Amino acid sequence: MIEFKKVNKVWSNGKHVLKNINLKINDGEFVAIIGLSGAGKTTLLKTINKVNAITSGEILIEIDEQTKYEISSTKGSSLKKLRTHIGLMSQEYNNIGKQNVLKNVLNSKAAQISGFRSLIGYFTKEEKKNALESLSKLKLLEYAYVRAENLSGGQQQRVALARTINQNPKIIIADEPVSALDPVLAARVMEDFKNINKDFKMTVIINIHHVDLAIKYCDRIIGLNDGKIVFDDQPSKLTKKEIDTIYSGV
Numbered sequence: 584m585i586e587f588k589k590v591n592k593v594w595s596n597g598k599h600v601l602k603n604i605n606l607k608i609n610d611g612e613f614v615a616i617i618g619l620s621g622a623g624k625t626t627l628l629k630t631i632n633k634v635n636a637i638t639s640g641e642i643l644i645e646i647d648e649q650t651k652y653e654i655s656s657t658k659g660s661s662l663k664k665l666r667t668h669i670g671l672m673s674q675e676y677n678n679i680g681k682q683n684v685l686k687n688v689l690n691s692k693a694a695q696i697s698g699f700r701s702l703i704g705y706f707t708k709e710e711k712k713n714a715l716e717s718l719s720k721l722k723l724l725e726y727a728y729v730r731a732e733n734l735s736g737g738q739q740q741r742v743a744l745a746r747t748i749n750q751n752p753k754i755i756i757a758d759e760p761v762s763a764l765d766p767v768l769a770a771r772v773m774e775d776f777k778n779i780n781k782d783f784k785m786t787v788i789i790n791i792h793h794v795d796l797a798i799k800y801c802d803r804i805i806g807l808n809d810g811k812i813v814f815d816d817q818p819s820k821l822t823k824k825e826i827d828t829i830y831s832g833v
């Protein structure tokens with residue numbers, strides 16, 4: 584569970600980008616955040632793993648009964664631990680082109696294994712088995728020994744997703760994961776997110792410009808306009824009027 588209580592974010596240049604955000608996201612939800620460019624979607628998403636620190640308010644993250652975090656007071660090794668529960672997928676695929684796909688997926692564990700093992704690239708049989716399973720889940724097994732740079736953009740994005748699930752996070756946050764893809768691949772990647780969300784019960788939160796895909800695949804849509812939540816409901820409740828409000832200029 585993730586809960587935002589009266590969250591504000593003001594950048595150092597005075598730009599007030601998140602305005603009194605109150606939000607509760609339950610375990611296993613698939614949530615899309617939509618809004619104009621500059622509305623604050625990326626900023627909001629990256630407060631969840633504290634890449635962006637908030638200015639005021641509280642963000643509470645409950646991984647399980649025993650594991651709870653309040654973001655502002657989470658630092659050092661506990662922040663590192665929190666981030667192992669949150670898989671981040673950014674717009675760039677962040678695969679290492681010269682490495683094969685399997686190696687890329689194994690490297691998602693680097694933050695969780697010893698520095699020495701990570702340095703020499705030693706992974707246990709179990710870790711390799713898990714990485715191959717992550718690839719299998721996304722039907723990418725046949726590419727395990729292909730260099731990442733030799734795959735298409737859509738395949739690379741799906742390798743990035745395999746890397747993220749291999750980390751076995753409780754929450755996946757993805758910043759415009761389909762923006763660079765053609766409509767067919769974009770739908771395929773959304774399908775993958777949906778399967779991961781349902782099969783592994785991972786909470787998925789994505790920023791997306793394609794409202795049609797958000798409506799088709801997500802359980803819940805949050806509309807941001809100029810840093811404020813102006814819509815938060817099921818896709819079926821998103822009328823033309825609501826869309827106009829979310830996308831009205833400021």
Ligand SMILES: Nc1ncnc2c1ncn2[C@@H]1O[C@H](COP(=O)(O)OP(=O)(O)OP(=O)(O)O)[C@@H](O)[C@H]1O
Binds near residue numbers: 594596620623
């Ligand atoms: N590091 C920063 N310092 C100052 N201002 C920033 C910083 N990062 C983002 N901003 C500003 O915060 C506002 C919101 O940016 P953000 O990237 O969250 O928007 P967005 O809704 O994700 O946009 P897009 O859809 O284009 O990715 C913008 O006005 C942006 O210029």
